[in-house]
Amino acid sequence: MDWFSPLLDVLHIVGQGVMHVIFASRLTGKKQKPWYFASYILLLGAVQLVSIRLSLNEPPSIAVGVLALYAISRFGMGNGRSVSWLAAVLAFYIPQLSFGILNSVEAALFPRFIGRALLYLLLIAAQALFFGLCICCYHAVLKLLTWTEDGQTPYIGLLLFPGLFFLTAELYILQTAYSVFAPTISLEEVGRHSTLLLLQVMGLVALLCTLYAYRQLCRGFQAQAEVQSLTQASRAQKVYIAEAQLRYERTRAFRHDVKNHLSVLDGLLRSGKTEEGRAYLQKLEAVSEALSFPYQTGNPVVDILLGEKLALAEDLAAEVSLVLPRPCGIDDFDLCVLFANALDNAISACRACQGTGFVRVAGKRQGDFYLLMFENSCPDGPLPPAGTGMDNIRTVAEKYRGAVLTEKADGQFSLHVLLDIS
Secondary structure, three states: OOOHHHHHHHHHHHHHHHHHHHHHHHHHOOOOOHHHHHHHHHHHHHHHHHHHHHOOOHHHHHHHHHHHHHHHHHHHOOOOHHHHHHHHHHHHHHHHHHHHHHHHHHHHHHHHHOOOOHHHHHHHHHHHHHHHHHHHHHHHHHHHOOOOOOOOOOOHHHHHHHHHHHHHHHHHHHHHHOOOOOOOOOHHHHHHHHHHHHHHHHHHHHHHHHHHHHHHHHHHHHHHHHHHHHHHHHHHHHHHHHHHHHHHHHHHHHHHOHHHHHHHHHHHHHOOOHHHHHHHHHHHHHHHHHHOOOOOOOOHHHHHHHHHHHHOOOOOEEEEEOOOOOOOOOOHHHHHHHHHHHHHHHHHHHHOOOOOOEEEEEEEEEOOEEEEEEEEEOOOOOOOOOOHHHHHHHHHHHHOOOEEEEEEEOOEEEEEEEEEOO
């Protein structure tokens, strides 16, 4: 066993080093670099040699390893403090837990094979099971906890305390409950190791439940933010609809009085009161301009929305060539959701560009479908993650059995929304 034990230790250190770095990078979504693995594995090997020579216990070497992995995540991958500490603690807890679970099984089964050649094969099989169990646990943790930099995982530092508790408890179990295998083992020892096995499995389940509860909490925060955003959008869209209805009533009243206005104007002209007629005509022009929309789409709600949104972006070149069919078949509220979010995203992208931006809105009918096209200037580089606005647009498209297509090329972003208006 003189040559076999060091070889198994080297395999153990290299395997753990690779798993630790991969876990930390995948948890935070950062790329892996070769020097991460090389420097970290060399450090783990050096710590192991020093621990053997100085006869140190496991906790000091674990602490150095956690600090090293934290440094790689924090300064190498560029992650924040909280997520770097959490990644380092969880990366070490899972192998210690896996080792403890297998140790309970080995302590109960392996003593009878001491001195036999079969023990070598069993130890190799145990090492393979160790790596397999670690990979399964890492996969489960990554499935429940994926950190992002967009604020969707708030208060992630709170998970550090449960992680430290689980790691400390596992180290205590490994230091106090396991010793060198004896050739024989009593039923009492088998029962004790079975209890330790159960406790460690419960520790793993407790960790996964904690991560699951945290994920649900994050989803709750995200859903609450989306509800607040939708509530604000709903209030704004109700204002657009109310204003459109009010302007429609005023326009109808003005049209009803047009004959009276023309009669008054005709009387002034017949009486030779030219100046009074011109003044009266100017008043009529002012009233008609106040009732008219800067953009005529055939839908007063969309006309008001386009006028207000594009009026806020006077420095942008705006072009609207859109005539909505009548009857449209699309609820005014849904039109508000679609146009408001599309225009907000377009104006925001134009603001991020250097120079004068542009916004173009067009539409055309294709049988029972209507295609809306929004085009705007945008900065170079990858698109930001889709937010609530784009989700709202897709929701409207799905409601009307349509589809959404986005495209970015040569500093221009295009959004096409196809809707069934039958």
